[in-house]
Amino acid sequence: xxxxxxxxxxxxxxxxxxxxxxxxxxxxxxxxxxxxxxxxxxxxxxxxxxxxxxxxxxxxxxxxxxxxxxxxxxxxxxxxxxxxxxxxxxxxxxxxxxxxxxxxxxxxxxxxxxxxxxxxxxxxxxxxxxxxxxxxxxxxxxxxxxxxxxxxxxxxxxxxxxxxxxxxxxxxxxxxxxxxxxxxxxxxxxxxxxxxxxxxxxxxxxxxxxxxxxxxxxxxxxxxxxxxxxxxxxxxxxxxxxxxxxxxxxxxxxxxxxxxxxxxxxxxxxxxxxxxxxxxxxxxxxxxxxxxxxxxxxxxxxxxxxxxxxxxxxxxxxxxxxxxxxxxxxxxxxxxxxxxxxxxxxxxxxxxxxxxxxxxxxxxx
Amino acid sequence: xxxxxxxxxxxxxxxxxxxxxxxxxxxxxxxxxxxxxxxxxxxxxxxxxxxxxxxxxxxxxxxxxxxxxxxxxxxxxxxxxxxxxxxxxxxxxxxxxxxxxxxxxxxxxxxxxxxxxxxxxxxxxxxxxxxxxxxxxxxxxxxxxxxxxxxxxxxxxxxxxxxxxxxxxxxxxxxxxxxxxxxxxxxxxxxxxxxxxxxxxxxxxxxxxxxxxxxxxxxxxxxxxxxxxxxxxxxxxxxxxxxxxxxxxxxxxxxxxxxxxxxxxxxxxxxxxxxxxxxxxxxxxxxxxxxxxxxxxxxxxxxxxxxxxxxxxxxxxxxxxxxxxxxxxxxxxxxxxxxxxxxxxxxxxxxxxxxxxxxxxxxxxxxxxxxxxxxxxxxxxxxxxxxxxxxxxxxxxxxxxxxxxxxxxxxxxxxxxxxxxxxxxxxxxxxxxxxxxxxxxxxxxxxxxxxxxxxxxxxxxxxxxxxxxxxxxxxxxxxxxxx
Numbered sequence: 001x002x003x004x005x006x007x008x009x010x011x012x013x014x015x016x017x018x019x020x021x022x023x024x025x026x027x028x029x030x031x032x033x034x035x036x037x038x039x040x041x042x043x044x045x046x047x048x049x050x051x052x053x054x055x056x057x058x059x060x061x062x063x064x065x066x067x068x069x070x071x072x073x074x075x076x077x078x079x080x081x082x083x084x085x086x087x088x089x090x091x092x093x094x095x096x097x098x099x100x101x102x103x104x105x106x107x108x109x110x111x112x113x114x115x116x117x118x119x120x121x122x123x124x125x126x127x128x129x130x131x132x133x134x135x136x137x138x139x140x141x142x143x144x145x146x147x148x149x150x151x152x153x154x155x156x157x158x159x160x161x162x163x164x165x166x167x168x169x170x171x172x173x174x175x176x177x178x179x180x181x182x183x184x185x186x187x188x189x190x191x192x193x194x195x196x197x198x199x200x201x202x203x204x205x206x207x208x209x210x211x212x213x214x215x216x217x218x219x220x221x222x223x224x225x226x227x228x229x230x231x232x233x234x235x236x237x238x239x240x241x242x243x244x245x246x247x248x249x250x251x252x253x254x255x256x257x258x259x260x261x262x263x264x265x266x267x268x269x270x271x272x273x274x275x276x277x278x279x280x281x282x283x284x285x286x287x288x289x290x291x292x293x294x295x296x297x298x299x300x301x302x303x304x305x306x307x308x309x310x311x312x313x314x315x316x317x318x319x320x321x322x323x324x325x326x327x328x329x330x331x332x333x334x335x336x337x338x339x340x341x342x343x344x345x346x347x348x349x350x351x352x353x354x355x356x357x358x359x360x361x362x363x364x365x
Numbered sequence: 366x367x368x369x370x371x372x373x374x375x376x377x378x379x380x381x382x383x384x385x386x387x388x389x390x391x392x393x394x395x396x397x398x399x400x401x402x403x404x405x406x407x408x409x410x411x412x413x414x415x416x417x418x419x420x421x422x423x424x425x426x427x428x429x430x431x432x433x434x435x436x437x438x439x440x441x442x443x444x445x446x447x448x449x450x451x452x453x454x455x456x457x458x459x460x461x462x463x464x465x466x467x468x469x470x471x472x473x474x475x476x477x478x479x480x481x482x483x484x485x486x487x488x489x490x491x492x493x494x495x496x497x498x499x500x501x502x503x504x505x506x507x508x509x510x511x512x513x514x515x516x517x518x519x520x521x522x523x524x525x526x527x528x529x530x531x532x533x534x535x536x537x538x539x540x541x542x543x544x545x546x547x548x549x550x551x552x553x554x555x556x557x558x559x560x561x562x563x564x565x566x567x568x569x570x571x572x573x574x575x576x577x578x579x580x581x582x583x584x585x586x587x588x589x590x591x592x593x594x595x596x597x598x599x600x601x602x603x604x605x606x607x608x609x610x611x612x613x614x615x616x617x618x619x620x621x622x623x624x625x626x627x628x629x630x631x632x633x634x635x636x637x638x639x640x641x642x643x644x645x646x647x648x649x650x651x652x653x654x655x656x657x658x659x660x661x662x663x664x665x666x667x668x669x670x671x672x673x674x675x676x677x678x679x680x681x682x683x684x685x686x687x688x689x690x691x692x693x694x695x696x697x698x699x700x701x702x703x704x705x706x707x708x709x710x711x712x713x714x715x716x717x718x719x720x721x722x723x724x725x726x727x728x729x730x731x732x733x734x735x736x737x738x739x740x741x742x743x744x745x746x747x748x749x750x751x752x753x754x755x756x757x758x759x760x761x762x763x764x765x766x767x768x769x770x771x772x773x774x775x776x777x778x779x780x781x782x783x784x785x786x787x788x789x790x791x792x793x794x795x796x797x798x799x800x801x802x803x804x805x806x807x808x809x810x811x812x813x814x815x816x817x818x819x820x821x822x823x824x825x826x827x828x829x830x831x832x833x834x835x836x837x838x839x840x841x842x843x844x845x846x847x848x
Contacts, residue, residue, distance in 0.1 A: 007805065011794065021706060022684045023699040027692065050693060052700040058693050088685035089692065116685060146689065 023052065026061075026083035030145030032130035033070065033107050034096035041066035043099075043107075045073035046131040048144055051083070060143055064131055070110045088116040091149040093123050093166075094130035094185070100198065100205035105173070108203070112166055119167035122152045125198040125205065127186035136187055147192065148185070155183060155194060173203060176341060177325030179318045181217075184208055199318040201342075207316050209309075216309050219302070220268055220321050220352070222252045229274065233297045241281030243294065245358070247274030254326045263330060266323050266348055268306075271355040276362055285361040295356045302354040310350050317342045323350065401489045402426070404469045405482070420446060423454055427492070429481035434494040439481065442492065458483070464491040474550055499524070505607050507774050512649035517607040522554065522626040528609040529556060529624075533616065537561075543571065545588065545625075546580040553588065556612070556622045566621050566816055570634060574623070585623070585630035586775070594814055599782055601775035602815045604636040610645055635815045637822035639835040641773040642666075647838045655838030665770035669780050670806075672764040673710050674787035674799050676757060680706040682795030698754035706757075707792025713753050713761045714788065716743055718781070721765075 026049040036044035046064040053059050063080050067073025078085050093111060095104055111117050126133050134144055164182050172180035179200050186195045197214040198205045209217060218227065229245040251271035256263045276285055276294075283290045313319065324345055328336050405428070409415055418427045423446070429439070449457055466472045466482070466489040476482050479495035502524065505517035518525045530538065541555040553574055557567055573592040582588050589603035590596065606612060607629050612622045615633040624631045633640070642662050647655035679686050680699060687695060702709055720739040724732045747753045764784065771777040783806065790798030813820035823831040833839025 011790075011798070011801065019681055019705070020684055021699070022680050022687070022692075022696055023702070025684060027684060027696075029689070050696065052696055056697060056700060058697060086684060089687075089689065091689060118685070149689070 020084065020086060024084055025086045026051070026081050027089040028085065028087045029089055029143060030092040030094065030134055030148060031087075031090060032094035032096070032126070032134045033099050034126075034130050035098040035102065036066045038066050041068055041073075043067055043069060043073055044096075044131060045070060045077065046134045047074075047077055048134050049083075049085075050143055058142070062135055062144075064135070070107050086116065087114060088118075090117050090121050092145050092152070093121055094126050094133055094148075095123070095182075096126050096130040097128060097205065099130075100125055100182075100200075103203045104169075104200075104205075105203040108166065108169065112170060117166075120165045122149060122165050123169055123182055124148065124152065124164075125182045125184045125208075127184050127195055127208070132187050133185055133192055136190070136192065138191060144192070151185075151192070151194065152183065173200075175325070177319075177328050178322035179320050181320045197320075199313070199316060199320060201316065201318050206318060207312075213309055213312075216302070216305050217320060219249075219270065219272075220252075220306060220310075222254075222322075225249055228277070229272070229298070230278075231298075231301060233294070233301055235281045235283065235294070235297065239281070241279060243276065243280075243298070244278035245272075245274040245298070245356075246277055247272040247356075250357075251355075254321070254323060256326050256330050263327055263344070264347065264349060266326065266350045267353055268321070268323075268350065269353045269355075270302075271357070273357045273359050275360045276358060279361075291358040291361065295358055298356045299354050302356070303352050306352040306354070307350075310352070314346050314348065314350070317346055319345055323348070400487065401466065401469060401472060402484045405472060405484075405489075408469070408473070418443065423449065423451055424486055425454070426484045427481050428476065428484070429492075429494075430476065430479070433477075433479035433496060434481055435496040438494045439492075442494070454485075458485070458490055462493060464493075465489075466491055477550075502528070508606060508608050508611075508644070508772070510608075510644060510646045510649070513645045514608075514610045516609060518609060518624070518629040518631060520627050520629055522552065522624060525609070525624050525629075525631070526554065529612055529616075529622075532609060532613040533558070538616070541567075541571065543574050545574060545577050545582060547578055548580045551582060551626060553623055553625045556616060556624070558616050558619075561617065561619045562621050563619065566635060569816055570621055570623070582625075583628070585625045585628045585632050588623075588625055588628075589632045594817075595812075598809065598813055599779045600638075600810070600813060600820070601641065601773070601779065602636075602813060602820070603632045603634050604640045604773075605630045605632045605775065607631070608645065614645070614648075615640075635818035637815070637818065637835065638810060638820050639822070641776040642771070644772040650838075652838055652840045659837055662770055662772065665767040666780060668767035669764050669771070669777075670784055670787055671799060671803075672760050672767070673714060673757075673784065674791040674802075675796075676760045677706045677710050677788055678791035678795040678799055681792065695754075695756055698748075698756045701751035702754050703751070705792070707788065709753050709757060710761070710788050710792075711785070713743070713747075713757060714785065717761055717765055 028047045028049045030048050032046045034044040034046070036042060044064065044066050046062060048060055048062040051059050051061050061081070063077050065073050065076040065080070067076055074085070074087075095107070099107070108123075111121070112119065133148075136144065138144070138147065164180065169180045169182065172178050179202075181200060182198045182205075183194060184196045184198050185192055187193075188195075194211065195208075196211050197209045197217060199207045199209060215227075215229075219229075226246070226248045229247055230242070232240050232242050235241045249270065250273050251269065253269050255267045255269065257265050257267065279285045279294075285291065285294070310321075313321070324341055327339075327341075327344070331339075409428075414430060414432070416429055416431045418429075419425075420427075425446075445457075463483070464475075466475060472482060472489055472491075475491040481492040481494055483490040483492055499521045500519045502516045502519055504515040508517070516528060518528065526540065535558070537559045539557055539559050543553045543555060544550045545553050555567065555570065555574075570592070574588075577588075577591045579591060582591065586605050589601075589605060593602040595602060604615070609631075612624075612631045612633065615636075616622055620633045620635065622631050622633045642659065644658075647658060650658070680695065684692075699706070704712070716739075720735060720743070724735045727735060744758060748755050748758060768777050768781050768784075771780060787799060787802050790802045792798075794801065811819065811821050811825045819826060822828070823835045
């Protein structure tokens with residue numbers, strides 16, 4: 001009896017938990033942050049959440065407010081809905097380009113501090129205003145958040161490795177050997193489209209790579225395991241052909257040859273093995289000689305385009321490839337601390353050594 | 366644990382001594398000096414169903430209950446008696462089939478169990494003309510199997526003993542007859558295999574059965590509640606079965622079995638929680654299949670216990686746990702319901718229990734209507750009327766189905782009761798309540814013992830060697846001997 005009493009007491013003393021019955025909740029599934037024109041309230045917060053209309057239909061509601069900080073703005077959103085505002089189902093968080101230029105960290109940390117927001121919430125940039133993306137009503141698409149989340153997951157599955165979530169972004173941010181990146185979306189013809197990769201110097205966006213350039217970026221990042229290479233190549237004099245190669249990354253390594261305190265050289269070795277899916281040239285691709293020729297053309301192309309990209313990255317002082325991590329491995333902590341990381345990165349001579357093997361020429365022949 | 370057990374034993378002894386002291390107050394037959402016949406007459410007053418046949422020339426009287434004896438045998442006996450003279454009577458009665466009765470209690474038991482009693486001037490003899498009336502052996506209703514033997518116990522103890530004896534062709538199978546109750550002396554047979562069962566267990570169970578002074582115990586399932594250690598636990602502690610093959614299997618595992626007259630159930634002891642999760646079908650199947658089915662049963666128990674509770678806690682407190690794809694469906698189905706999830710769930714679970722109980726008590730033909738009415742009314746109309754949500758119907762139905770997967774009807778009932786506790790806990794405290802309830806449940810289960818053997822035997826205390834005989838259905842070994 002005593003035991004029973006103490007058990008009941010333990011339960012009663014804790015009090016009841018706050019009830020959050022799901023049909024009374026506004027479950028925010030996407031938020032966006034922008035810089036507003038208002039000087040007093042510099043942050044513009046847009047949230048979107050699903051609602052059930054009175055006739056049982058599934059719909060969504062989007063609220064946009066201006067505030068001093070993200071949580072202050074959230075309090076204002078609370079005043080604009082009859083439902084209890086909850087952010088535990090937040091899947092996507094968008095940032096406007098302007099805000100990203102000023103730095104994401106304050107807003108991002110306020111997200112990361114909220115225990116109801118999971119660290120797997122995905123992050124993305126907007127090419128212009130992020131609220132435009134959430135406000136957009138795509139016909140027959142339903143929830144923008146679900147659309148975006150699916151989009152990001154799809155990009156990841158197609159091995160563009162862009163599903164940056166809060167955890168990954170902050171991990172790369174706090175790692176002094178690599179810089180974070182985020183995918184960029186924009187509104188185009190009443191649709192949300194992927195439009196490249198935003199490059200970050202610390203928490204500030206400094207440039208945006210177009211999808212075509214971004215493809216080379218991912219080729220040099222090591223987590224890339226497979227993908228497809230589509231490009232126009234010069235096969236002969238005045239003759240161009242489009243080739244599509246489904247490849248697998250066989251080997252990837254970054255080497256820093258010198259062990260001096262300020263390394264000047266770095267080499268990226270990649271080895272691709274692929275199947276030709278499409279080739280528009282006149283030559284017979286199943287011919288091994290032609291294959292050899294194409295291999296060298298593609299290798300040259302990758303080396304050239306890659307070099308261009310890396311020079312661009314070095315100029316912007318962003319290191320999404322994580323070359324500095326390999327530099328760090330070559331020295332002790334004191335030397336690393338003393339190093340001017342970005343300057344040494346900018347001065348580095350980074351070479352690309354690609355190797356392409358055409359495995360087969362597709363099903364035909 | 367040990368402390369607890371000792372305390373229990375002390376309690377048990379105390380209880381027993383009280384009961385024995387009560388027993389000593391009972392009225393002893395006053396007329397011990399008088400003849401057995403006089404005693405018999407004094408005790409069996411107002412017994413209009415008692416028949417008597419008199420042979421004045423032989424100075425004998427035969428008393429019997431006409432519906433308890435075999436009439437044909439009796440007639441044959443009478444015709445023999447008719448040709449006997451008074452001188453031949455004494456030698457005739459010394460035939461071994463007629464037992465000389467020495468005292469009244471022996472006499473009482475004999476006549477009530479279906480013998481006729483022959484009184485000479487000084488002595489009384491038992492004439493064994495028992496009639497084995499009763500139900501014929503039929504397949505078990507509560508413990509059906511697909512493969513394996515289908516016979517089950519009946520109400521006659523002789524038939525039940527024969528079903529077991531036929532399966533254990535060995536003199537090592539021992540039976541001990543005990544009596545239970547003061548007024549109605551119900552006989553309980555303890556069965557064990559000598560050298561396999563532990564003597565300590567046997568002595569303990571004997572002691573406990575003998576200490577019962579209660580009358581009106583009608584069935585084995587009732588009897589075991591008088592001898593278990595934790596009468597206030599919702600869990601059944603003695604394993605009862607109506608299948609002779611199960612009993613024989615348990616006997617060879619070293620357990621003691623008990624059968625009671627006029628009850629089609631046998632109990633086995635000492636058993637653990639995992640004995641209740643077993644069906645004879647597991648042994649007929651290949652061991653992969655048997656193990657798979659056993660694992661399914663454990664999952665079923667968890668589903669019965671927790672599924673509805675989890676629905677309540679997730680929809681009331683932990684919306685973060687819901688996968689995004691499920692969220693719209695859940696919100697949509699909840700949006701019309703005016704009650705909080707805990708009330709909604711309790712209402713539906715209660716309705717389901719009503720349905721189940723109504724179905725169990727009704728004749729089969731009417732029972733079918735219940736199924737249809739319940740299925741249509743609860744399944745369709747309740748959702749359309751906006752009393753419950755679609756998803757909850759699925760959840761409750763799934764946990765109801767899962768509760769019937771548990772092979773033991775007794776355990777299934779216990780689990781179903783406990784489920785209500787979990788729903789209430791989850792309604793007030795969410796997942797914390799569920800975890801709390803689970804902790805209490807596990808603590809309780811590990812406290813329980815059956816005949817001083819822990820209820821969660823191979824897990825707590827841990828004996829990994831026995832897992833393959835209890836937790837799963839491991840492959841058979843061809844070697845002789847018992848683990």
